[in-house]
Amino acid sequence: xxxxxxxxxxxxxxxxxxxxxxxxxxxxxxxxxxxxxxxxxxxxxxxxxxxxxxxxxxxxxxxxxxxxxxxxxxxxxxxxxxxxxxxxxxxxxxxxxxxxxxxxxxxxxxxxxxxxxxxxxxxxxxxxxxxxxxxxxxxxxxxxxxxxxxxxxxxxxxxxxxxxxxxxxxxxxxxxxxxxxxxxxxxxxxxxxxxxxxxxxxxxxxxxxxxxxxxxxxxxxxxxxxxxxxxxxxxxxxxxxxxxxxxxxxxxxxxxxxxxxxxxxxxxxxxxxxxxxxxxxxxxxxxxxxxxxxxxxxxxxxxxxxxxxxxxxxxxxxxxxxxxxxxxxxxxxxxxxxxxxxxxxxxxxxxxxxxxxxxxxxxxxxxxxxxxxxxxxxxxxxxxxxxxxxxxxxxxxxxxxxxxxxxxxxxxxxxxxxxxxxxxxxxxxxxxxxxxxxxxxxxxxxxxxxxxxxxxxxxxxxxxxxxxxxxxxxxxxxxxxxxx
Numbered sequence: 001x002x003x004x005x006x007x008x009x010x011x012x013x014x015x016x017x018x019x020x021x022x023x024x025x026x027x028x029x030x031x032x033x034x035x036x037x038x039x040x041x042x043x044x045x046x047x048x049x050x051x052x053x054x055x056x057x058x059x060x061x062x063x064x065x066x067x068x069x070x071x072x073x074x075x076x077x078x079x080x081x082x083x084x085x086x087x088x089x090x091x092x093x094x095x096x097x098x099x100x101x102x103x104x105x106x107x108x109x110x111x112x113x114x115x116x117x118x119x120x121x122x123x124x125x126x127x128x129x130x131x132x133x134x135x136x137x138x139x140x141x142x143x144x145x146x147x148x149x150x151x152x153x154x155x156x157x158x159x160x161x162x163x164x165x166x167x168x169x170x171x172x173x174x175x176x177x178x179x180x181x182x183x184x185x186x187x188x189x190x191x192x193x194x195x196x197x198x199x200x201x202x203x204x205x206x207x208x209x210x211x212x213x214x215x216x217x218x219x220x221x222x223x224x225x226x227x228x229x230x231x232x233x234x235x236x237x238x239x240x241x242x243x244x245x246x247x248x249x250x251x252x253x254x255x256x257x258x259x260x261x262x263x264x265x266x267x268x269x270x271x272x273x274x275x276x277x278x279x280x281x282x283x284x285x286x287x288x289x290x291x292x293x294x295x296x297x298x299x300x301x302x303x304x305x306x307x308x309x310x311x312x313x314x315x316x317x318x319x320x321x322x323x324x325x326x327x328x329x330x331x332x333x334x335x336x337x338x339x340x341x342x343x344x345x346x347x348x349x350x351x352x353x354x355x356x357x358x359x360x361x362x363x364x365x366x367x368x369x370x371x372x373x374x375x376x377x378x379x380x381x382x383x384x385x386x387x388x389x390x391x392x393x394x395x396x397x398x399x400x401x402x403x404x405x406x407x408x409x410x411x412x413x414x415x416x417x418x419x420x421x422x423x424x425x426x427x428x429x430x431x432x433x434x435x436x437x438x439x440x441x442x443x444x445x446x447x448x449x450x451x452x453x454x455x456x457x458x459x460x461x462x463x464x465x466x467x468x469x470x471x472x473x474x475x476x477x478x479x480x481x482x483x484x
Contacts, residue, residue, distance in 0.1 A: 008048045010170065010257050011209055018045065019261055026265060035157050035184055038165065038265065045166035046129065053128040056093065061160040063089050064138045068159070071145045072152035083146040087139055094135045098127050099339040130169040132336060136296055137163055141177040143300060150178045158184050167262040171254055173270040173292035180267075188266035198263035200446055204435065205256030208249040215428040216246045221416045225396055228404040232412035236404060239416065242425045243395065244388045245432050248276065251290070275436045280379040282353045285387055293333070302329040317362060323355030330354065337394070342401060346393040353390065 008015045022041040026034055046054040067086035074082050141162065144150045153159050162180050224231055224239045255272040262269045270292045279285035286294050306325040313321065327348065334347025371379070389408070392401045439446075 006048060008045055023264055035161060039157055039161050042164045042166040049129050056128045057164050061163050065156050065159040068142055068145045068152040083142055086142040090135050090138045094131055097131055133172045133174055134163040136174050144177060153181055167258045168269055173255060173272050174296050175270060183267045190266050197446055198260045201256045201260030205253040208253030212249040212428045212432050213246050216242050216425045219421060219425050228400055228407050232414055233408050233410055234414050235416045236407045241388060245429050249432055275440055277384055278380055279383055280376060281383055282357050297329050297333055301332050319359055322358040326354035327351035342393040342397045349390045
C-alpha cells in the first residue's frame with residue numbers, strides 16, 4: 001500500500017487513486033472547506049516525495065504571504081525594499097537547492113586545476129519538487145502586488161494553494177495569481193461538458209506520454225547522444241529529430257493531464273502548447289512552446305529589459321534594442337533550466353535567433369499579401385529544422401554538442417537505422433502530428449470532441465488499446481520537465 005503512494009507521478013496508478021479520493025472528499029464538504037481539502041491534498045502529495053520538500057514549500061508560502069502583505073501597505077522606498085527582499089528570498093532558496101551543487105563542481109574543478117584545493121565540496125542536495133516553477137509564481141505574485149496590478153491576498157490558504165496546488169506542482173503550468181485566486185474564490189460548478197473535456201485532456205495527455213514519448217524513448221540507442229562522435233550523420237540526425245518529439249509529447253502530455261485533473265476540481269490551468277511544430281518563425285515557435293514560461297519571461301524579463309534599452313535610445317531601428325532583450329531573456333531561460341554552461345549556450349543561441357529575426361523584419365518590406373501555401377510550408381520546415389539542430393545543448397554538454405554538430409558533416413556507416421529500429425518512432429511521430437492536426441483549428445486538446453461520433457468511438461478505442469499495450473511495457477520514465 002505504501003508503494004502505491006510513494007513518489008506520486010501523474011501517470012502512476014497511485015496518483016489516480018489519490019485524485020479519486022480527493023475528489024470524493026472535495027465535493028462532499030461545503031464550499032468554504034474545499035480549498036482546505038485541496039491544500040491538505042497538495043501537501044500530502046508533496047510528502048509522498050519527501051517531507052523536507054513539503055517543509056520548504058510551507059516556508060516559501062509563509063514568506064511570500066507575509067511579504068505581499070507588507071508590499072500592500074508600504075510606500076515608495078519601503079515598497080521597493082520589500083519587493084527586493086521577497087525576490088531575493090525566493091531566488092536565494094532556488095539558487096541554493098538547484099544550483100549550489102551544479103556550480104560548485106565547476107568552481108572546485110577550477111581550484112583543483114590551479115592547485116588551491118585537493119577535494120570537491122558537494123553537499124549532494126535533493127532538489128525539492130516543483131521549486132523552479134513555484135519560485136517563478138511567487139516572484140510574479142510579489143511583483144504584481146508591487147506594481148498594484150493585484151492586491152495582496154489576505155488568505156494564507158489561497159496563497160499556499162497558488163504555490164503548491166498538486167496537479168501543477170511537479171512541472172507547471174506557471175500560473176498567474178490573479179487568474180488562480182479568482183477561481184479559488186468562485187463557486188465550483190462542474191457539468192457533464194466540463195467532465196468530458198477534463199477526461200479528454202487526461203486521455204490525450206496519457207497518449208502523448210505513454211504511447212508516443214515512451215515508444216520513441218525505448219527505441220533511441222543508448223549511446224547516440226552520450227557519444228555522438230561514434231555515429232554518422234544519418235544516425236545522429238534521425239534520432240535527434242525523433243528526440244524533439246519525445247520532449248514535446250512528454251511535456252505536452254504532462255500539461256494535458258495536469259489541466260484535465262485540475263478541471264475535475266473546477267480550476268482551469270493555463271495551456272502550455274499550441275502546436276509548436278507548425279510555427280512559421282522562431283518568435284512564433286516560442287509563443288507556442290511552454291507558453292506559461294514564455295509569458296512569464298516576456299512580462300518580467302523581456303519587457304523590463306526592452307524598456308530600459310528604449311530609455312537609453314528610443315529609436316525603433318537601433319539594432320541593440322531588437323537583439324539584447326531576447327538574448328538576455330533566453331539566457332535567463334537557459335539558467336532557469338540548469339546552471340550548466342550548455343544551458344546558457346542553448347539560451348544564447350535561441351536569443352540570437354530571435355534577435356536576428358527581429359532585425360530582419362525591421363528591414364523587410366511590409367505587405368498585406370499572404371504568403372503562398374508552399375512558402376508557408378517551407379517556412380515551417382526550415383524553422384523546425386534550424387531550431388531542432390541548434391537545440392542540441394539542451395540535451396548534451398559542450399563536448400557532446402560539438403561532437404554532434406561536427407558529426408552532421410560526417411557520412412559514415414549507418415548503424416542504427418534498420419526498419420525494425422525506426423518503424424515504431426516513425427509511427428509515433430505520425431500519431432503526434434495527427435493529434436496536432438486535430439487540435440489545430442481551435443488550438444486546444446479537445447479536437448477529438450469535434451469529430452463525428454463514429455470517428456470518436458474508433459479513435460477512443462484505438463487510443464485505449466494503445467494505452468493498455470504501453471502500460472505492459474517497461475517502467476515509465478519520469479517527465480523531462482519534472483527534473484527542472
